[in-house]
Amino acid sequence: MTANRNRWLVGTVLTLALAAFLSLSLLPILGSNDNRRAGSTPDASPPADPAAMQAELEAQARGYELVLEREPENQTALQGLVDTRIQLGDINGVVGPLEKLVELNPGVPDYAVLLAQTKQQLGDLEGAAQTYRQVLDQQPGNMNALQGLTVLLVQQERPQAAIGLLQDTLRTADRLEAEGGAAGIDVTSVKLLLAQVHVEVNRPDQAIALYDETIEAAPEDFRPVLAKALVLQDQGDVDTSQALFAQATALAPAQFKDQIELMSTQGQAVPEGSDGGAGLVEPAPAPAE
Template sequence: MKRTASNNRFILIFTILLIILLVGGSLLPLVGNVFQGDRTARRTTATPTPQLSPVQQENLEDKARGYELVLQREPENATALQGLIEVRLEQGKLDLALPALERLAESHPQQPDYTILLAQAKEYLGDAEGAFQAYDRILGFNPGYIKALQGMVALQLQKNRPERAIGLLQTTLQTAAQANAVTPDSIDVASVQMLLGRVYEHQERYTEAIAVYDKIIETNDGDFRPVWAKAEIFKQQGEIDKAKPLYTRAVTLAPPKYKDQIKQLSEQIDEE
């Protein structure tokens, strides 16, 4: 339990530091919306170095040397690897954090989020191929890991390869029954279908998107996500009479944290 809490804390710290590094202190989502074009946080050139005093830099370098000494004795020490990565990010040296992040991901394959972080770091440094390889590594072990699927799909769309994204998701769905028979719930079929529907929306293939959402509704009539997604499509197409009852149903089905947002979107229809 303590190890899991420690891992989650590192992932949170890494994400926050990387966001600060890449967007100059503005806490925007690291991955952002999968279906918006170029992500504003992405950088393919050198990232800005935080404004640190000489004393701060010296203290951080001392910390880095301490972690490196530990790693000379214990190359796979997770605590030292995490500490070194955090220090390098605080210094604004994402490129110097990559070797430690690579080692952390490779030595702890049971923690796929480490590899997710590696993929995101590589992507933001302009190494799309390295990011693809990192996502592939995860999906090779766990083809239904939704974070890896989201990352891979986002990158494929960014590289204008929608058919590859669609093919990946369709293959995942085709193999889901067999995979879940071996390891129950290893692939969340509804979540993968939602991702496929969103890709169709991104390509303005709305009929196909709605068909996917209808499949989810048929098998998961308590899932608010496809209902909300259909409402958004109909609203965008100006079919208000179809959108409004779907918004109402989505509000009924949604967990509390989403209800207000869906209500606001529904109310916007009356204001337009």
């Protein structure tokens, strides 16, 4: 179970690193910039007493609720309420304000993805899948939604459905390219995610074939090189995997080099105690952890 989880964590790094997408861990951002206008004081030192901190968060939540009673569409208060309820561990209480934010911002898919994650954590898998699909209907290349729905399907032990979803996305990209339109689909990231599903269901040969295809198409991208190294490492091919780890380290931006080196030396997907992109993979918003 841990190995599978670690592989999904690495899959997120491979899929989303270097891409111009917002992290799914948006909730701290949502509340941070505008809290002052809603009446909170985020720059103040937090109380050392856990009970006092709890009371302060509850007071903040109540303050946002009072604002929303007067101004139901006040987005600063909605964002603050979401953030505060996450800190309080009140995941059920996040759904309402997130649904309102989705309604008020139909062109901002990140709110919908967060809503889908929240529903998934609460066990509303049908609601989560429907929300992910609504995002993908509008933006078939939205990697946050595509990643979220893929993970949901795999967790439901429906890997073939996940594979079908990703293959359909690649066909959509081909069709849009043939029509001369802007596909808006990161084909490399979709292929990496598809390969990750093959790894999850113990089809390493198919995963490696996809990695090789992606390496040929994007030789400067460290992600498929790293992914192939991890698969070969699992198969016991130490020499080849170490050569690929070195290649991935050379290609990767500075912020990923240390992590790749740890992967190569420790023989694990994500170093123990590191974030490793976990907030991007979990079906619920990362700040709830």
